[in-house]
Amino acid sequence: MESFGRSRDEPNVPRRTGTVDHRLLRENLIRNYRTGRVSKEEICDATEELLRVADNFGEDALKPCPICGAGNLVYVGFAFGARLPSSGQVVPNGVLLEDTVRSKEFDMYQVEVCKDCLWNHLVQKHVIGRD
Numbered sequence: 001m002e003s004f005g006r007s008r009d010e011p012n013v014p015r016r017t018g019t020v021d022h023r024l025l026r027e028n029l030i031r032n033y034r035t036g037r038v039s040k041e042e043i044c045d046a047t048e049e050l051l052r053v054a055d056n057f058g059e060d061a062l063k064p065c066p067i068c069g070a071g072n073l074v075y076v077g078f079a080f081g082a083r084l085p086s087s088g089q090v091v092p093n094g095v096l097l098e099d100t101v102r103s104k105e106f107d108m109y110q111v112e113v114c115k116d117c118l119w120n121h122l123v124q125k126h127v128i129g130r131d
């Protein structure tokens with residue numbers, strides 16, 4: 001999974017808003033698991049903290065886990081940015097606080113997490129900036 005917290009928050013350098021979609025990487029990893037190229041232990045490694053956040057703030061993905069088939073798949077959003085009051089802030093249900101959105105530049109990560117088998121993967125990274 002891509003490392004969280006990496007940010008290009010350089011003052012006076014405008015960042016373009018955009019989305020980096022990680023679905024192809026996700027599908028490739030799932031395919032490698034199903035064909036035995038990677039083990040379940042390698043890909044189902046959600047930390048206690050991620051599970052806690054998933055329990056408290058996860059939004060139902062409305063689809064089964066691609067690894068174990070259970071219905072406990074949720075999306076969790078995190079926002080990172082040098083100018084946020086709290087970098088790494090959890091974004092409940094994908095909704096940022098208004099004061100965060102208004103004048104800040106940050107990256108927002110959407111991660112899917114299975115609370116049964118501990119599968120987790122970055123789904124999308126949204127770069128929020130001023131053009």
Ligand SMILES: [Zn+2]
Nearest residue numbers: 065068114117
């Ligand atoms: Zn699962």
